[in-house]
Amino acid sequence: MKDLSTTAFVIAATIKVLVVFGGVMGVVALLTLLERRIAGFIQDRLGPNRVGPWGILQPVADGLKNFMKEENAPATAAQPYFLLGPIISLAPALVTFAVIPFAAPLPTPWGVVDMIVADVPIGILYILALSSLGVYGVVMGGWASNNKYSFLGGLRASAQMVSYEVALGLAVVIVLMLAGNVTITEMVWQQQQLNFWFIFPLSLAFILFVISAFAETNRLPFDMPEAESELVGGFHTEYSGMKYAMYPMGEYSHMVTSSALMATLFFGGWDIPFWTGDDAFFYQGAWIRGFAQDGTPLAANLAWWKTLLTFGAFAVKTGFFILVYIWVRWTVPRFRYDQIMQLGWKVMLPSALAYLMVVAVTVLALDQMNVPYGFTFGLVLTVVSAICTGIFLWGLDRGRTLSGASATARERLRARSQKAGLDASTAPAEN
Amino acid sequence: MPPTVKVVRRPEGRQTSYLRATLKGMALTFKHMVNPKKVTLEYPEERPELSPRWRGTHRMEVHADGRPKCVACGLCPTVCPANCIRLVGGEDDQGNRYPIVYEIDEFRCIFCGMCQEVCPVEAIHVGVHFENAEYTRERFVYDLDRLMEQDHPTALLWDPSDPESE
Numbered sequence: 001m002k003d004l005s006t007t008a009f010v011i012a013a014t015i016k017v018l019v020v021f022g023g024v025m026g027v028v029a030l031l032t033l034l035e036r037r038i039a040g041f042i043q044d045r046l047g048p049n050r051v052g053p054w055g056i057l058q059p060v061a062d063g064l065k066n067f068m069k070e071e072n073a074p075a076t077a078a079q080p081y082f083l084l085g086p087i088i089s090l091a092p093a094l095v096t097f098a099v100i101p102f103a104a105p106l107p108t109p110w111g112v113v114d115m116i117v118a119d120v121p122i123g124i125l126y127i128l129a130l131s132s133l134g135v136y137g138v139v140m141g142g143w144a145s146n147n148k149y150s151f152l153g154g155l156r157a158s159a160q161m162v163s164y165e166v167a168l169g170l171a172v173v174i175v176l177m178l179a180g181n182v183t184i185t186e187m188v189w190q191q192q193q194l195n196f197w198f199i200f201p202l203s204l205a206f207i208l209f210v211i212s213a214f215a216e217t218n219r220l221p222f223d224m225p226e227a228e229s230e231l232v233g234g235f236h237t238e239y240s241g242m243k244y245a246m247y248p249m250g251e252y253s254h255m256v257t258s259s260a261l262m263a264t265l266f267f268g269g270w271d272i273p274f275w276t277g278d279d280a281f282f283y284q285g286a287w288i289r290g291f292a293q294d295g296t297p298l299a300a301n302l303a304w305w306k307t308l309l310t311f312g313a314f315a316v317k318t319g320f321f322i323l324v325y326i327w328v329r330w331t332v333p334r335f336r337y338d339q340i341m342q343l344g345w346k347v348m349l350p351s352a353l354a355y356l357m358v359v360a361v362t363v364l365a366l367d368q369m370n371v372p373y374g375f376t377f378g379l380v381l382t383v384v385s386a387i388c389t390g391i392f393l394w395g396l397d398r399g400r401t402l403s404g405a406s407a408t409a410r411e412r413l414r415a416r417s418q419k420a421g422l423d424a425s426t427a428p429a430e431n
Numbered sequence: 432m433p434p435t436v437k438v439v440r441r442p443e444g445r446q447t448s449y450l451r452a453t454l455k456g457m458a459l460t461f462k463h464m465v466n467p468k469k470v471t472l473e474y475p476e477e478r479p480e481l482s483p484r485w486r487g488t489h490r491m492e493v494h495a496d497g498r499p500k501c502v503a504c505g506l507c508p509t510v511c512p513a514n515c516i517r518l519v520g521g522e523d524d525q526g527n528r529y530p531i532v533y534e535i536d537e538f539r540c541i542f543c544g545m546c547q548e549v550c551p552v553e554a555i556h557v558g559v560h561f562e563n564a565e566y567t568r569e570r571f572v573y574d575l576d577r578l579m580e581q582d583h584p585t586a587l588l589w590d591p592s593d594p595e596s597e
Contacts, residue, residue, distance in 0.1 A: 041467045042460045331460040332453055397450045 008110040016117050017098075024097050028252040029059035035326050042330045062245075069241035074146055077238065081144035086239070086246035089137025092130045093254040099123040100260045101185050103270050103311035104280050105287060107302040112287055115270070115307060116185060123184035124172055127261065131216065134254060135161040138218070138225055141247070142235035153234030156337065157225035160215055163344030164222075168212035170352035174205040174359050175265050178381070188269035189281040193290070194378045197273070199266040201381035204355045204389045206266045208348060213258040215344070217251060219325055221332040224340060259321035260314075267317045270310035278306050347396070355388050483587045486542045487560040489535050490585055491578035492553060499579055500554035503528045507546035507555055515539035516546065533575040537563065548588060556585035 004012060033048065033055055040047025051057040073082055100123075103115035120126055135157050142154020175198055179187045191197050199206050215222040226234035236247045263269060272278050279289045280300040289300035335343070362384050371377050472479060481487075492500045503520030519532040544557045560583035565571055 038464060041464045044463060044468045044470045046469070046471050046473070327457065327460060327464065331456045393450065 004111040004113065008108075012108075012110075012113045013117070016113075016115075020097060020102075020117050021094065024094060024253055024256055027256055028249055029063070030056075031252045031255070031322065032062065032248065033058045034322075035329075038323075038326050039330050042327075066242045066245040071243060072238075072240040074238050076146040078144040078146070081140045082238075083243070085137045085141025085144060085235075086243045086250070087137070088140060089134050090246045090250035090253070092133040093250045093257060096127050096130050096257045097253075097260065099126050099184055100257070100264055101188060101269055102260070102314050103307045104278050104309075105282075105300075105302055106304060106307040112302060114185070114282065115311070119183070119185055121183050124176065124182045124187075127184075127257075128169060128172065131254065131257065132161060132165055134250060137247075137250065138235045141239065142225070145235070145238035147238050149231040149233070150235050150237045153225040153227065153231050153237075156227070157218065157235060160218075160222065160224055160340060160344070163341060164212045164215035164348065167208055167344065167348035167352045168216060170349070170356055171205045171209040171212060172265070174202055174352075174356055177356075177359055177363055178202060184264060184269075185281070187265060188271060189279070191268040192271050192276070192279040192281075194373065195375050196378035196382065197266060197268040197271070201378045201385055202266070202359065203382075203385045204351070204392055205359075205385075206262075207389065207392065208352050208355070209265070210262065211343075211348065213262065214325070214328070215340070217254045217258055217325070219251070219255065220329040221335050222340060223334060224337060227334060229334075255322060255325050256318070259325065260318045262321045263314060263317035269317075270314040272310060272313045278310050351392055351395075355392075358384060358388055481559050481561070483559065483584075483591075484589065485559045485561075486544045486557040486586050487583070488537055488558055488563050488581065489540075489546070489573065489578055490556050490558045490581040490583065491533070491575065492556065492585075493579050499530060499533070499575060500552050501530045501533060502552055502554070503530045503533075504551060506549045506551065510545045510549045512543060512545065513539045513541045530575060533578065535573045535578065537571045537573055538568070544586065544588070547586065558583045558585055560584075 036058075037047035037049070037055065039045075047055065048058045049055040051061050073079065098117040099120055101114070101116040101119070105112045105114045107113075138157040139154040142150040142152075142157065145151070175187070176182060178198065178201060179190045181187065181190070187198075194201070218225050223234075225231075226236070228234065231237070236244055239247065270278075276289065280287050280302060281289075283297055286297065287300040287302060288297040290298050292298055359381070362381055366377055366380060371380070494500060503518060505518060505520065508514075508516040508518045515536040515538075517532060517534040517536075518530055520528050521531040522528050542557060546555050547553075547557050550556075555578075558581060560581075563571075
């Protein structure tokens with residue numbers, strides 16, 4: 001409760017819950033529009049621009065339409081699960097945002113209010129536990145629809161989730177090793193103290209995290225559960241009306257949360273770069289901005305305009321990753337199912353494990369050499385990570401991971417024709 | 432192998448780089464995202480430029496006194512490949528032939544423009560026009576009054592700016 005009275009805490013918490021919930025829902029609504037507008041621009045179209053200026057009221061129109069629509073369910077569907085699917089898919093995605101700090105603490109006449117809904121000490125574990133619950137909604141909906149395409153979509157979702165959850169977890173573990181903590185507010189503080197955002201000392205972890213997060217949110221190129229060109233509509237083929245709308249809403253709020261998480265874990269959260277004036281952390285009963293040379297804590301300078309500025313920084317970072325999500329979706333085609341599994345188990349998992357070892361050894365060595373947690377510490381890790389990232393990208397670039405499925409078959413064919421005394425070029429047509 | 436088949440040699444698996452191709456694609460989509468080549472038309476406000484030879488819904492030319500130019504010679508229903516023109520001709524006391532019934536079913540019409548080509552008095556024309564939406568099917572059978580009411584430009588049989596098109 002920090003230094004707030006109980007009444008002030010309850011009031012502040014209520015306001016924060018309402019604002020954050022409303023904010024996330026608002027962003028989700030706007031995202032449905034933004035995605036279609038950007039898709040339009042990328043494809044030299046305009047996107048929906050008829051309802052209100054810049055099409056800003058399109059989400060409202062869509063919402064109205066979905067409410068008016070008939071709620072349809074297959075006669076053979078397992079009704080309770082059919083209903084439960086969208087709920088389970090949406091709720092965890094909304095709840096996870098609660099533990100992400102979105103601005104510097106706000107000083108009020110009644111005490112300092114920290115800008116986070118729930119500053120739980122196990123922030124990261126909470127996110128990992130809840131965000132992967134969302135897949136149950138997909139699996140449940142797919143199974144309950146009693147439709148082979150939906151069922152396949154649900155199966156794919158669960159297989160994909162199992163494969164990429166591991167890499168995601170390992171990428172987070174790497175961050176935890178450097179931060180030495182699972183509290184998200186403290187991670188932001190560590191990044192302020194290190195003078196390095198974790199993207200630099202842990203660049204490969206970031207890459208692994210981003211790839212896994214794409215897979216977790218079921219966005220292209222990992223949208224196997226939906227895969228409209230293969231599975232009709234995937235797990236939500238049988239859904240209509242508002243029940244259907246809850247699935248995309250879940251997907252978008254998941255997207256917002258994981259973008260915010262990328263910004264927080266690797267890009268300093270609400271930290272404004274090259275400026276220590278915004279640093280603030282709750283340390284032993286007081287808000288501090290850092291430590292003096294002799295280790296005495298210095299009181300933080302809090303101000304309402306700093307809260308606003310840092311919120312702006314957080315919004316910019318999160319917005320950038322959301323944009324990347326959309327940008328990638330309209331660029332990269334969908335993977336084949338076996339490629340997803342190959343990438344997950346043969347590339348992501350071993351890379352994450354190896355990188356985990358490298359970071360662990362480096363951190364241990366630096367600690368043994370009594371290098372203080374600061375600029376030099378970060379610089380050494382940055383160099384090590386840059387080398388690891390280089391090796392990882394080089395490995396991916398060799399085409400070992402995502403070769404066409406026919407490549408091996410073609411090689412076998414060529415070997416056979418050479419054995420038969422034929423030139424490889426006279427082998428049967430390859431297409 | 433028939434000469435029309437184009438053999439695309441796919442790059443061998445081990446030489447393809449998914450990573451670089453992805454980055455290249457991202458650069459391309461980004462270029463379009465920030466600077467889209469606008470190819471769509473915002474239709475109700477912006478209108479497409481139709482060719483002068485565009486063959487749309489019909490129009491009947493009228494004399495200055497409001498009579499249709501049609502002389503009910505029967506050439507257009509004869510030549511019409513879709514059989515969409517219904518013509519019942521009549522004759523007045525001076526011996527001038529005129530159409531009593533002249534109907535074109537625009538649903539059957541294939542807009543070949545042969546009625547316009549064959550008309551000896553340049554009465555029936557296809558028009559440079561495309562907005563024909565109606566609420567009922569019956570409304571698509573244009574009778575003589577309706578055909579005479581149309582005021583959109585009529586199609587040219589050839590483009591004057593392109594003599595070779597004749």
